[in-house]
Amino acid sequence: MERRSFLRVVTAGAGAVAFAGGLWQGAAAGVAGESPYGPLLAADANGVALPQGFTSRIVARSSHSVGGATWHGAPDGGACFADGDAWIYVSNSELPLIGGASAIRFRADGSVDRAYRILSGTTLNCAGGATPWNTWLSCEETWRGRVFETDPYGVRSAVARTAMGRFKHEAAACDPDRRVVYLTEDEEDGCLYRFTPTTWGDLSAGRLDVLCDAGGGAVVWQRVPNPSPLFTETRDQVSSALKFDGGEGCYYAGGVCYFTAKGENSVYAYNAAANTLGKIYGGGGTLGTVDNITGRSGGDLYVAEDGGNEEINIITPDGVVAPVMRLDGHADSEITGPAFSPDGTRLYFSSQRGTSGNTTGIDGVTFEVRGPFRH
Template sequence: MKHSAKDSRRNFIKASGMATIGFMGLYQFMQPGFSLASTSKKATLGYGPLKKDPEGILNLPEGFSYKIISRAGDAMDDGLTLPGLADGMGAFQGKNGRVIVVRNHEVSPDAMEHSGFGANYELLDKLNKKDFYDFGKGILPSLGGTTTFVYDEQSGNMVRQYLSLAGTVRNCAGGITPWGSWLTCEESTLKKGDYEDRLEADHGYVFEVPASEEPLRANPRPIKAMGRFNHEAVAVDPASGVVYLTEDRGDGIFYRYIPNKPGKLDKGGKLQALAILGEKSRDTRNWEDSEGPDFPVMEAKKVTWIDIENVESPEDDLRFQGFDKGAAVFARGEGIWWGDKEVYFACTNGGKIGAGQVFKYVPSQWEGTPEEEKAPGELTLFAEPNDREILKNCDNLAVAPWGDVILCEDHKHPFLVGITPKGELYHLAENVGFASELAGGVFSPSGKTYFVNIQGPGITLAITGPWKS
């Protein structure tokens, strides 16, 4: 297909209309225990049938319970209020059995109803202008960012909450680092001068937030070498220090960042895009109008990596640059998480019916070095049920201590969905209380508690029960 001009490159990726296809169609009630092999019989997976919640919020299996530990609007320990639209989270070990959780807030600059500074910015003077990445000239400060809470697992009580990053936009997901920090991502490509010249900075970056029990505000400095695009989430390989990044676009690509100094991401590095070895510009989305043959399920494909230039991308066109160079295209890359020796990531609108895919990438033993050509990394389409009674619009994900992948659905009637290492799916929880997505699910380091948000009402829950060892 000819696509020499910039506009024709955009047309080559048939993405129009697919970004929201997962919200089409009627919802049908689901039962737990489905597998990829068959939707007509129950598999002995998961934790059994979901029991009706007498409080009408979250149905869970027998023996499990939840506790609402915070709500948007709660007074925090720094004098601010808890912002709304809680999203991705990372959990870290604190002292004396405490857990530190850094939590994103997917708030746009003009979404005042979700602000942590009061309905009329009356709490704004509790911060210094330098605490903000984008102060919005004091007229429209960016309202995204992160909060951090400290939770006592033994007592089941919240210890404290505070604002840990200010002045960013639509912090959707992110990822934990092996050195004990949270990488938070802006799902936005707003530019300086947007909002009637009120914004003071470009957006679309990754920021690093320390995991601290005591109130500590992060230096609001973007890691620009990791690229400016519609970020979703990141995962760090603890062995190589390589960072993997997803892009929330219907025509997105999958990136990796090789830092010059592992663990020092702000010291520069190389941004690259994944391509399937021997298959230029492979379309992995499996849509009815996708280019080329279907991307097979459970078949490992060797990959290569392509250098990306001009990573600050003033025109938000890194994906088009990548595709022109042969990068594979993905359907809205969302949550990503490092497992044992592999990384899993979700594509919300992938698959024949646009209901979602989950991929697994196994790095080369020489990942990020010239020698990786000897044994390239491998990409596998790990799950694509093409049945909304099994999976619909997978978003944030985390790997459970026992190895299953736990997915949050981005839907008006979402479930938590588990996937075993064999690719079998089951349902772990059902949101029956709010017409809002589940987001940010993450296990505590002990594995005793699973924290998750119900985004619309800004509720954070702690789920406990007889988890597998």
């Protein structure tokens, strides 16, 4: 998103945030309005309520076979990767001890070619992020959790990238303009981190910083003294570190890193070019318990709910917030892993616990929605 689009978002509508020196000055409530796709219709046979012209299908179910592999339980963060005229959807598993990540390869016609594991032997793999060099960063949401760099194509073995910090990781978003990776932390007093690799494209070494209050409404990055602590947590090592209640999804586009804080039900925007921090959504409104986030090149953001109405909502560059999908009968689940196919015509996501709400995640369901999504 260009900076002028970003500024339209953060200043749109009554209650939207006004920037004054850097830090947000109040909450941007967003503007409830009609989705650019129109209202949701009655749920289809898969329990998915969609606008006119959109269709859904179930591509995988936890504990069931898909593409010659058993699909993992508790599907969470995800991303899509191009593979010639085909594509791959990668999904984490937020299960303890046996989490990891799996991938489904789709043929050019959308049919499932095969599925396979790309990471095993890790725990509570929640969200993550794709890299510009086509790897998937799978993040452990646990004490002293690690980031694993994995191969969506299933050729190379996964590698732990401990230089990116040992904490309760959630999501990651790469900023190729500044050659850094932003990282969220799912704690009640979690932080936003920035990892600067020594060599861009190689995450084995680098510097970990935390976003801090510089006073007078300004923000600044300060180095985390010990990214892999045994005692003092990373979020407690720099006294001026800004705290966010339940850091979740993270998405970068056009100079802006967007991230969600579930405990605050807020969507933040860090403008890396201007080094400012603001809110584009906060508090009440159509979105309930914000979680994973993704977007499109035209500036639209898509935010999944953990609870609420079990919806994915769009936030347009004009600040309109409206549902584009709702799952009926999944009241005790959460929507996870929203990701667009490379051509932008298909949106993948999961219901982590399905209609049963079983906390073991054995009833997770992964969906595909097709339709005229805006670019």
